[in-house]
Amino acid sequence: MTDRLQVIWNKRLVGTLDRHKKGRVVFQYSQDWIRNESAPVSLSLPCRKEKFAPAISTAFFENLLPESNTRTVLAFRHRFDKKDTYSFLENFGEDCAGALSIIPEDQDPDFTPGQYENITQALIETLDKMQVDPEKYKLYPEMKQAKLSLAGAQDKLPVYIKGTEVYLPKNSGSATTHIIKPINAGFNDIPRNEAFCMELAQRSGFSIPNSKIMKIGGHELFVVDRYDRQKLNKEIVRIHQEDFCQAMGYPAERKYQETGGPGFAQCRELIDEYLSNEGATNRLLFISMLVFNYIIGNHDAHGKNFSILHNNGFELAPFYDLVSTQVYPLDNKFAMAIGRTFRLDRIRNHSFEVFAKDMNVRHNLLISLVDKMCRAMEKELNCLIMEHEKNYGKAKIYEDLNKVIQSNITQLQSFFG
Ligand SMILES: Nc1ncnc2c1ncn2[C@@H]1O[C@H](COP(=O)(O)OP(=O)(O)O)[C@@H](O)[C@H]1O
Numbered sequence: 001m002t003d004r005l006q007v008i009w010n011k012r013l014v015g016t017l018d019r020h021k022k023g024r025v026v027f028q029y030s031q032d033w034i035r036n037e038s039a040p041v042s043l044s045l046p047c048r049k050e051k052f053a054p055a056i057s058t059a060f061f062e063n064l065l066p067e068s069n070t071r072t073v074l075a076f077r078h079r080f081d082k083k084d085t086y087s088f089l090e091n092f093g094e095d096c097a098g099a100l101s102i103i104p105e106d107q108d109p110d111f112t113p114g115q116y117e118n119i120t121q122a123l124i125e126t127l128d129k130m131q132v133d134p135e136k137y138k139l140y141p142e143m144k145q146a147k148l149s150l151a152g153a154q155d156k157l158p159v160y161i162k163g164t165e166v167y168l169p170k171n172s173g174s175a176t177t178h179i180i181k182p183i184n185a186g187f188n189d190i191p192r193n194e195a196f197c198m199e200l201a202q203r204s205g206f207s208i209p210n211s212k213i214m215k216i217g218g219h220e221l222f223v224v225d226r227y228d229r230q231k232l233n234k235e236i237v238r239i240h241q242e243d244f245c246q247a248m249g250y251p252a253e254r255k256y257q258e259t260g261g262p263g264f265a266q267c268r269e270l271i272d273e274y275l276s277n278e279g280a281t282n283r284l285l286f287i288s289m290l291v292f293n294y295i296i297g298n299h300d301a302h303g304k305n306f307s308i309l310h311n312n313g314f315e316l317a318p319f320y321d322l323v324s325t326q327v328y329p330l331d332n333k334f335a336m337a338i339g340r341t342f343r344l345d346r347i348r349n350h351s352f353e354v355f356a357k358d359m360n361v362r363h364n365l366l367i368s369l370v371d372k373m374c375r376a377m378e379k380e381l382n383c384l385i386m387e388h389e390k391n392y393g394k395a396k397i398y399e400d401l402n403k404v405i406q407s408n409i410t411q412l413q414s415f416f417g
């Protein structure tokens, strides 16, 4: 075992990761990559021949890893420390968000495409166990052969799906194509909540990866297509992406503005700096996303829930992780302050005036964006609830979503009317 990992992008070596103190990592681009490609893995790690300091290297790569409970369980099972970023990448880095595939230096990467193992039965058995003891069992750690990684607090698994069968990749050349998220005991019907909000966004005019509820062995799962994967001549190609925290060099523990992470003004600066080739289009799109999140009551839209695609230039990635957290009895603080407050009950007219300034748009323009979004969502809401109830059965979550969305629309219309 060496203390060096290879970072691969599209079958080419981008650079290496060396183990530093306390499980941190040091990243260095390969000379060959700088000479021939010169595409950065992150806006926070521009191409250069010198090594990057452990703090900035670790911030980017640690942001690829699972968080909270899943992280603790994985570390415990593999007998390494929860903060040991190097060991996580060594064990789970083969398929990540974006294009990078990370493997130990002493292993030859196997790029043969189409090498997958069918896990349908094992998945059903795990979901059965999770239903009985949701605290003990998490999807990720139970799938012992999974050498893959995705950020986030919700339990999930990146997979390859064909028909009704679910697979895990066996090598670096075989990428996952979907993300599945199971039910969560503390959050009633969360897969339906997410599927509903994603579809509402799609119908309200956003570009959104397709998602649905999949039933497997009597269990409901939320399934979404990965927008960072593309099929090219029978091969699944990885498209690079990074989230806003990675792009700005924030470590994962600072994803919330209240704990020192990015707020709307910083996100706007990032968009203006790297995503303004088409003038203000992306800034306006981002504002519409925030208005949509406000209306569905998605208070968890932190810096890791927005991403940039690196695909012959930079693009704002499609909208993802759309869940109404307001339907649950949480303390429900906003991940980013609106005006000067993190709390829904402290929002006033004035908050949106400050917000417009943060986003560098005229208040009148914000009024017209809010008005457009409220109308689009109102138009689709009832019909979509009926369709979901018809497809998946009536459930309290739809009543709760309806109540929250209607009430937020009414409140916004009273501010902006
Ligand atoms: N449809 C998707 N395609 C590609 N990457 C995605 C997609 N959805 C989420 N991701 C990536 O996976 C990470 C975790 O997913 P997310 O839905 O945010 O989970 P969580 O609810 O746990 O925060 C995201 O931060 C993003 O990098």
Ligand SMILES: [Mg+2]
Pocket: 151, 152, 153, 304, 305, 321
């Ligand atoms: Mg997320």
